[in-house]
Amino acid sequence: MAIHIPGLIAIVVFYLLIVAVGIWASRKSKQTGSTADSEDVMLAGRNIGLLIGIFTMTATWVGGAYINGTAEVIVSSGLLWCQAPVGYALSLVFGGLFFANRMRSEGYVTMLDPFQHKYGERMGGLLFVPALLGEVFWTGAVLAALGATLSVIVEMEPKPAIIISACVALFYTLIGGLYSVAYTDIAQLFCIFFGLWISVPFALTHEAVSGITANATQNWILPIDTADMPMYVDSFLLLTFGGIPWGVYFQRVLSSKTALKAQILSYIAAVGCIIMATPAAILGAVAASTDWNQTNWPGKVPIPAEDLPMILPMTLQYLCPPAITFIGLGALSAAVMSSADSSILSAASMFARNVYRSLFRSVASEREVLWVMRVAIFGVTALALVMALCVESIYALWILCADLVYVILFPQLACVIYIESSNTYGSLAGYVMGLFFRVAGGEPAIGLPALIQYPGYNSKTYAQPFPFKTLSMAITLSSLIGMSYLTKYLFESGILPRRFDIFQCIVNIPDEQMVLASRDSVDERTKFGLYGKENGGKVNPALKFSNEDLITTGELESDSETATSEKRGSIQ
Incomplete structure (x- = not known):
């Protein structure tokens, strides 16, 4: 050539x-x-x-x-x-x-x-x-x-x-x-x-x-x-x-x-x-x-x-x-x-x-x-x-x-930004469910067979005219929201003991995460952010808070007065 x-x-x-x-x-x-x-x-x-x-x-x-x-x-x-x-x-x-x-x-x-x-x-x-x-x-x-x-x-x-x-x-x-x-x-x-x-x-x-x-x-x-x-x-x-x-x-x-x-x-x-x-x-x-x-x-x-x-x-x-x-x-x-x-x-x-x-x-x-x-x-x-x-x-x-990002990441991003009650359990459930249904739909372009044959499935070309990608994305979204609300209700109502909160995101929250949550309550974070610096590289003085600020934060409240006192003592 x-x-x-x-x-x-x-x-x-x-x-x-x-x-x-x-x-x-x-x-x-x-x-x-x-x-x-x-x-x-x-x-x-x-x-x-x-x-x-x-x-x-x-x-x-x-x-x-x-x-x-x-x-x-x-x-x-x-x-x-x-x-x-x-x-x-x-x-x-x-x-x-x-x-x-x-x-x-x-x-x-x-x-x-x-x-x-x-x-x-x-x-x-x-x-x-x-x-x-x-x-x-x-x-x-x-x-x-x-x-x-x-x-x-x-x-x-x-x-x-x-x-x-x-x-x-x-x-x-x-x-x-x-x-x-x-x-x-x-x-x-x-x-x-x-x-x-x-x-x-x-x-x-x-x-x-x-x-x-x-x-x-x-x-x-x-x-x-x-x-x-x-x-x-x-x-x-x-x-x-x-x-x-x-x-x-x-x-x-x-x-x-x-x-x-x-x-x-x-x-x-x-x-x-x-x-x-x-x-x-x-x-x-x-x-x-x-x-x-x-x-x-x-x-x-x-x-x-x-x-x-x-x-x-x-x-x-x-x-x-x-x-x-x-x-x-x-x-x-x-x-x-x-x-x-x-x-x-x-x-x-x-x-x-x-x-x-x-x-x-x-x-x-x-x-x-x-x-x-x-x-x-x-x-x-x-x-x-x-x-x-x-x-x-x-x-x-x-x-x-395109499929991986649409089916898995888009609903995750929407929920982490807009669904305040979303949690780790919901995120994991949405991840698993969405991935399963997308893979089960098959993909002729890479020779992946379809485990689920949706309406209109062509057995000769293996094509799925049914909008199963959007369905998979919707399953990710609904699983994430549904599992988040379910686990939140089960733990906060006491149906599930707090020791089963293995991801420590609902009731069994470590003290250091509660301190971070207290920082989140500062309005000035919208200007400086917890994850980055202001343009000039200066530290935000508004993020310097006292022990009293931490104690009065709702995140530190517990089911009993004793637990509250213990947390207060540990922080001080």
């Missing part, structure tokens, strides 16, 4: 540009002193401005799978099935409306902080598993998409391209943390925008394209069958609400200077996601309206289903001049790395803070946590590389990451 030298040179120049921006951003990080503190590396000192926040939030969502998938689904199923741009845009809107303000006001550092604060360190560590898998599968999917793109345009083996791209993202993420990720996102977003839009007029005017409006209703604006409506609604809800509980999203929210700016950047980034998907959608419509027999495409016509995931790079390769093709290739490479670096940093941050420090080394210093995070960056990158190199179906990775 002969490699296109001009295309290879274009890729090298682009990667050198990204590395240069990453190194410059890492120097900015060192000048502000943020490399001495793990929290500052994770969140760039909570000093991300509104404009940079909008760019990095948009670039994070607009990944290689997002761009390639938009064009692919328009060719294969029609415009109405192109749900990802609208679904993810709505997820940013709902995230800004219902979660961004609360999470940023509390001063959390990662998405898992509220879970560990309310449900305990072990439950938070358990919830790290779907969060980690989501980030790893997402990164693997976008890296695999890049490999497919380069194999079409540059005609090089996909595996070396995947490895080199991952190493580039690893390098600048490692040296600069969120500073490097955010500033490289700006460069990458501009490359995506101009690289795709500059390709549109050349593709539209190619002689093999009959015009995207001529037979639109036959080529790319296709109706949705009535039988597919339940599956359509299921997929749309998955994209919308499953797009909220991602570590990469909350990393940008929590790095904002204020809670209001965290909300605003969510809303504007939602518009950015639609804008960035528009040229890919147009190129998809062009591909669906093209007579591929009039091009140099060496494959079969009509294009077989197994080649459709590469339809966007094919359009750039065979419908645009070489120079424009390589610019578009840079855009696709930018889309991949803008998502990969964010997911890698997010997963590594959650591991270092919510697993290593919370579960194994509560006395770990900031320097130690920072080094653990750096090691975790290597680990997450290696896992994503394995997925990208070994898993044949990019679509299967996409399904896995």
Whole structure:
């Protein structure tokens, strides 16, 4: 296979540009002193401005799978099935409306902080598993998409391209943390925008394209069958609400200077996601309206289903001049790395803070946590590389990451923020029940058989048209709420003895947790937060409370006067 030298040179120049921006951003990080503190590396000192926040939030969502998938689904199923741009845009809107303000006001550092604060360190560590898998599968999917793109345009083996791209993202993420990720996102977003839009007029005017409006209703604006409506609604809800509980999203929210700016950047980034998907959608419509027999495409016509995931790079390769093709290739490479670096940093941050420090080394210093995070960056990158190199179906990775987050994490996040009576028992019950029903529904994309055959199950294709993913999410939510209220009633009414409160979250609460609950009662926590520092790094004087404050807190009340006196004596 002969490699296109001009295309290879274009890729090298682009990667050198990204590395240069990453190194410059890492120097900015060192000048502000943020490399001495793990929290500052994770969140760039909570000093991300509104404009940079909008760019990095948009670039994070607009990944290689997002761009390639938009064009692919328009060719294969029609415009109405192109749900990802609208679904993810709505997820940013709902995230800004219902979660961004609360999470940023509390001063959390990662998405898992509220879970560990309310449900305990072990439950938070358990919830790290779907969060980690989501980030790893997402990164693997976008890296695999890049490999497919380069194999079409540059005609090089996909595996070396995947490895080199991952190493580039690893390098600048490692040296600069969120500073490097955010500033490289700006460069990458501009490359995506101009690289795709500059390709549109050349593709539209190619002689093999009959015009995207001529037979639109036959080529790319296709109706949705009535039988597919339940599956359509299921997929749309998955994209919308499953797009909220991602570590990469909350990393940008929590790095904002204020809670209001965290909300605003969510809303504007939602518009950015639609804008960035528009040229890919147009190129998809062009591909669906093209007579591929009039091009140099060496494959079969009509294009077989197994080649459709590469339809966007094919359009750039065979419908645009070489120079424009390589610019578009840079855009696709930018889309991949803008998502990969964010997911890698997010997963590594959650591991270092919510697993290593919370579960194994509560006395770990900031320097130690920072080094653990750096090691975790290597680990997450290696896992994503394995997925990208070994898993044949990019679509299967996409399904896995989206389903785990939607079914398990979204109801958990909603309850930890809005259901005051939710507890560890409910969280564990929801986790187990939701996971069981999702796995029992099967997944043809990865060869997982269905244990539960819902109405409309197709025994030949193993497809489940019934919206069982949303049902699984609802089971997680109802199990969490139901078990929380049930255990709260059983323990507080005395039906179950307090010694059976093994998670120590209802009646058998340790003194140190009651002290933390007393701190929570301070209104000033909304400004400084229990889990983070104020922008200036000053300690909140409002969190200095007296023994009398602790004694009068309702959390210290006991069933008997004797127990109250004992607790009072132990605190004093």
